[in-house]
Amino acid sequence: MIENKTSFRVRYAETDQMGIVNNANYPTYYEIGRTELFRELGLSYKIIESAGIILPLADLFVKYHRPALYDDMLTIKTCIKEWPASRIRFDYSIYNEDEKLVNEGYTTLAYLDAKSRRPMRIPPMVVELLQPYF
Amino acid sequence: MIENKTSFRVRYAETDQMGIVNNANYPTYYEIGRTELFRELGLSYKIIESAGIILPLADLFVKYHRPALYDDMLTIKTCIKEWPASRIRFDYSIYNEDEKLVNEGYTTLAYLDAKSRRPMRIPPMVVELLQPYF
Amino acid sequence: MIENKTSFRVRYAETDQMGIVNNANYPTYYEIGRTELFRELGLSYKIIESAGIILPLADLFVKYHRPALYDDMLTIKTCIKEWPASRIRFDYSIYNEDEKLVNEGYTTLAYLDAKSRRPMRIPPMVVELLQPYF
Amino acid sequence: MIENKTSFRVRYAETDQMGIVNNANYPTYYEIGRTELFRELGLSYKIIESAGIILPLADLFVKYHRPALYDDMLTIKTCIKEWPASRIRFDYSIYNEDEKLVNEGYTTLAYLDAKSRRPMRIPPMVVELLQPYF
Numbered sequence: 001m002i003e004n005k006t007s008f009r010v011r012y013a014e015t016d017q018m019g020i021v022n023n024a025n026y027p028t029y030y031e032i033g034r035t036e037l038f039r040e041l042g043l044s045y046k047i048i049e050s051a052g053i054i055l056p057l058a059d060l061f062v063k064y065h066r067p068a069l070y071d072d073m074l075t076i077k078t079c080i081k082e083w084p085a086s087r088i089r090f091d092y093s094i095y096n097e098d099e100k101l102v103n104e105g106y107t108t109l110a111y112l113d114a115k116s117r118r119p120m121r122i123p124p125m126v127v128e129l130l131q132p133y134f
Numbered sequence: 135m136i137e138n139k140t141s142f143r144v145r146y147a148e149t150d151q152m153g154i155v156n157n158a159n160y161p162t163y164y165e166i167g168r169t170e171l172f173r174e175l176g177l178s179y180k181i182i183e184s185a186g187i188i189l190p191l192a193d194l195f196v197k198y199h200r201p202a203l204y205d206d207m208l209t210i211k212t213c214i215k216e217w218p219a220s221r222i223r224f225d226y227s228i229y230n231e232d233e234k235l236v237n238e239g240y241t242t243l244a245y246l247d248a249k250s251r252r253p254m255r256i257p258p259m260v261v262e263l264l265q266p267y268f
Numbered sequence: 269m270i271e272n273k274t275s276f277r278v279r280y281a282e283t284d285q286m287g288i289v290n291n292a293n294y295p296t297y298y299e300i301g302r303t304e305l306f307r308e309l310g311l312s313y314k315i316i317e318s319a320g321i322i323l324p325l326a327d328l329f330v331k332y333h334r335p336a337l338y339d340d341m342l343t344i345k346t347c348i349k350e351w352p353a354s355r356i357r358f359d360y361s362i363y364n365e366d367e368k369l370v371n372e373g374y375t376t377l378a379y380l381d382a383k384s385r386r387p388m389r390i391p392p393m394v395v396e397l398l399q400p401y402f
Numbered sequence: 403m404i405e406n407k408t409s410f411r412v413r414y415a416e417t418d419q420m421g422i423v424n425n426a427n428y429p430t431y432y433e434i435g436r437t438e439l440f441r442e443l444g445l446s447y448k449i450i451e452s453a454g455i456i457l458p459l460a461d462l463f464v465k466y467h468r469p470a471l472y473d474d475m476l477t478i479k480t481c482i483k484e485w486p487a488s489r490i491r492f493d494y495s496i497y498n499e500d501e502k503l504v505n506e507g508y509t510t511l512a513y514l515d516a517k518s519r520r521p522m523r524i525p526p527m528v529v530e531l532l533q534p535y536f
Binding site: 145146147161162165166169178179180204205 | 279280281295296299300303312313314338339
């Protein structure tokens with residue numbers, strides 16, 4: 001298993017008139033989590049893309065536990081629990097400064113060839129990166 | 135069962151550098167769907183809020199089938215399949231101009247008192263609105 | 269001079285905790301305006317891009333007059349007032365349902381070759397499109 | 403004069419299909435700048451709002467110099483150059499990791515009473531905070 005913890009602050013534009021973070025921001029917060037997990041392992045997602053591989057989402061799930069508020073410093077824990085052979089699943093949980101669970105969820109991403117847009121097996125550069133953890 | 139169909143056009147800002155609609159826009163598209171379903175029934179979500187009721191999300195699921203592209207005219211079908219006693223679940227499916235399925239998913243929303251932020255049973259104004267369909 | 273009028277509805281996600289449309293949404297609303305102006309003339313911006321031309325912003329100005337609210341049906345008037353020789357300037361004004369001015373502004377866009385990312389003169393397909401109006 | 407420097411990373415969702423940061427994200431980046439300037443001075447914007455004061459935008463200007471890219475670590479310099487008697491103007495400049503100027507601009511914000519939504523003079527808590535610098 002691989003885990004990363006990253007913190008970021010809620011922006012004013014991310015709130016809505018309920019006075020809480022709008023539900024539609026969490027997929028973007030999840031993207032921060034997986035980007036930083038890759039970076040911690042030594043591979044920026046930018047490099048993956050420049051190798052001609054894209055990772056679009058296959059599915060997304062979010063379970064909202066409590067609202068996050070403007071200016072909250074949130075911490076996202078991102079992990080890969082299973083060997084990502086044909087798709088890669090990330091699990092996320094977001095905590096506020098009181099260490100209360102705001103939200104948890106997952107995304108599954110496919111490996112696609114950027115040109116043909118066809119699915120591919122796990123790219124060698126990702127295998128090399130993740131193998132030590134499984 | 136209640137169903138609504140609404141169309142809207144993809145904005146440039148909603149694309150990302152993969153050249154497709156960024157995954158994080160779909161929760162907002164789903165919001166368009168449920169807003170228009172309420173409007174078709176004769177109740178704007180604005181009125182629900184001004185009655186002191188808010189409907190934050192409890193969960194969200196999205197299954198991405200094929201990418202949507204800039205300037206696509208998308209059609210979202212939104213439906214309520216079950217009597218929404220303590221929570222209200224909306225199911226969505228989004229189609230492109232070729233009537234291909236782009237994406238499907240659901241959201242579950244809680245009924246909260248806007249002031250106390252405590253859960254409540256289905257509000258009478260929503261009962262009155264939906265009862266003819268169940 | 270060329271003018272277009274287009275209407276669209278404010279989304280919930282576009283509000284912020286002040287209870288109004290967040291200031292950062294107006295550049296995207298302006299994009300709706302210029303997209304629809306091009307479409308009315310018979311040229312989608314999509315076609316311009318597939319001809320290898322991109323139009324990134326050179327500058328943007330917004331003057332906020334009164335807030336727009338959730339679910340407002342806004343109307344944006346977009347116009348090109350001067351022959352767009354080396355850059356193209358769009359002027360915008362946004363009105364609410366009471367025909368009150370919400371907001372006005374402008375954007376200047378450059379013509380760039382999509383591959384080289386170098387500035388170019390007004391593309392022939394844009395000349396052809398706009399010439400009847402000047 | 404008061405100046406603040408803050409860094410943040412470009413998110414994938416902030417790019418568009420031109421492969422650059424979409425123009426509409428800069429107003430939100432500017433909001434990060436002014437939030438952090440206030441925080442450095444010891445006053446979170448959250449506290450200002452809880453004192454019943456809101457600061458909506460009166461105007462916004464952005465001059466785009468060069469594109470920012472996905473995953474760029476950007477630095478925003480925010481400053482208040484003049485005593486903000488009836489409105490407060492922030493000037494911004496954004497630099498990439500090569501210290502090249504990406505973008506510069508300004509916003510003017512009004513002081514409003516959150517309840518009446520009427521303009522007010524500079525609030526005492528802001529006077530106290532800024533006076534040492536002018």
